Amino acid sequence: MASLDSTSWSVPGLLLALLLVFYSDLPHVRGLEVSTGKVSSIEAMNGSTVLLPCTYSSCIGIHKLYFSWHYNNNGSKEKLCDGIVPSEGAEAKVKVKHPRIEFVGATKGHNISVLLWNITFEDEGEYICFARNPKEKYRNHSASYTLYVVDQMREVDNTLTVIIVSVLGGVIGLVIIVMVIKALVVQFLLKDDEKNKECLVNASGNDNTENGLTGAKADNKGTPKA
Known part of the structure; x- marks a missing residue:
């Protein structure tokens, strides 16, 4: 393996080499x-x-x-x-x-x-x-x-731009209409579901009341007189 000759590089030479490397990296x-x-x-x-x-x-x-x-x-x-x-x-x-x-x-x-x-x-x-x-x-x-x-400025043909804007506007309007209809349908279904639940609760309450009254009458008839 070759050894580094310390006499081949002087101190000023090393400093110059380091400065060149440093400045080469600067923008x-x-x-x-x-x-x-x-x-x-x-x-x-x-x-x-x-x-x-x-x-x-x-x-x-x-x-x-x-x-x-x-x-x-x-x-x-x-x-x-x-x-x-x-x-x-x-x-x-x-x-x-x-x-x-x-x-x-x-x-x-x-x-x-x-x-x-x-x-x-x-x-x-x-x-x-x-x-x-x-x-x-x-x-x-x-x-x-x-x-x-x-002589005069050229008129820019905006036909394509108008078509694109119209199509986008139509699509956005359609999406809004669909979202509104969806919200109305969901709201209607929720109200209908609440009515069905109220009806079931009322029907269950009525059945329990009728069953209780019938039992009471049967008990009263079966009680012997003193």
């Missing part, structure tokens, strides 16, 4: 991320106003966070607005570069969303939210949001 620290929400697209009517949502997050914290919104115009990016968040809790310094864009974000909620007013069919396409954090060695991240512009 990965999440850096800067931006998100446009659970829904990545929206359908809006021509002439309406839409919200382009975006939030950022960082477990490490931020310092002079840079962010921007771009419109992907057939491969070329058109900058809509950009800004800097100096630090956690500080208000963003924003420069709007599009006449129909309004910044509606709030630093308190890590919100860097914008409004696009009076949309037209030319506004349809991909909108990109970008952020860069110098505190994380200028780590950057982006997320996109797609806008579809229509």
Whole structure:
């Protein structure tokens, strides 16, 4: 059996190995991320106003966070607005570069969303939210949001939903009716059973009374006179 050579591992080397094992078991620290929400697209009517949502997050914290919104115009990016968040809790310094864009974000909620007013069919396409954090060695991240512009909103066919609701309502109503009828029948049977019991008790009492009176008369007749 091979023996462990104590001179092959120095104290600093052992400490380094232990630290590597320890940090390998730690969960990965999440850096800067931006998100446009659970829904990545929206359908809006021509002439309406839409919200382009975006939030950022960082477990490490931020310092002079840079962010921007771009419109992907057939491969070329058109900058809509950009800004800097100096630090956690500080208000963003924003420069709007599009006449129909309004910044509606709030630093308190890590919100860097914008409004696009009076949309037209030319506004349809991909909108990109970008952020860069110098505190994380200028780590950057982006997320996109797609806008579809229509003349009128599509009507949702609710026929199947109405049928399902009607069937369920009918079934529930039938169950309730059956339960009510069952309760009435049980109540009627209980009352009838109570009447039968009262009748049997009364009949038994009458029989005992009649038998007692007959016996008394027979005894009186058989008694000799003094």
